[in-house]
Amino acid sequence: MNGTGTAAEDRVFAALANATRREVLRLLRERGPQAVQALADHFDMRRPSLSEHLRVLREAGLVSEERSGRQRIYRLEAAPLADVQDWLHPYERFWRDRLKGLGDLLDRMPDDDQP
């Protein structure tokens, strides 16, 4: 029904599974929206390769582009990261409980929420 399916999650996690792309996200987060050249300065990589990384991020919905003259300004879009955090929620008690030293208990008492 909606666009938040398995393929979308695949694309987001796959996009995050690369240090260059995570670094792009960090730069957009710390320095705000910027053009491709400014981003490219931080990487030991040809610009077309970075363009492909940007396309992966775009198709995952993690960045958006806005044309400004002959530049393309890329901007962080954090919505898919919110989805990741939502995905993490059911696992949260696993590391919180385990840190309290009662992890083995819940291993034998699985939860009952099934999508």
Added chain:
Amino acid sequence: MNGTGTAAEDRVFAALANATRREVLRLLRERGPQAVQALADHFDMRRPSLSEHLRVLREAGLVSEERSGRQRIYRLEAAPLADVQDWLHPYERFWRDRLKGLGDLLDRMPDDDQP
């Protein structure tokens, strides 16, 4: 120095970038530790293929195995997921602020925390 480097993050995100592996994690979370055969019943896939998925999850630290007779009991290990949540934290304000409708503001006021 420590084992939480870029390669480790790559491995965790890459492990999560596959619907079969995410489903394995969900099964281990909802039903507790279990053997390979029990997991395999949920997938339209030959068992050796699932074994490879389990290896990917193991190398990402997301599951552990415990030998019990001729069975291998797999258990969810949520620590890498806690790392993912930590990684998400600096982005959190982006979707929270944006939902409040003042996202454009912080786009021009980037933060200043740099690792």
Added chain:
DNA sequence: TTGACGCGTAGGAAAACGCCTACCTATTAT
């Protein structure tokens, strides 16, 4: 209008992925 600049796309090569069919080891049952 001509040239330089900013970026994307095309196509290719090497590696990694995800599936398969054998096949192997270890353990339990007969």
Added chain:
DNA sequence: ATAATAGGTAGGCGTTTTCCTACGCGTCAA
């Protein structure tokens, strides 16, 4: 001892990733 069960490994095959160089298109400057 033999057979059956549980599950990992080896190797093959088609697809995808990730880098590259070459090139095309739109925009701004001279």
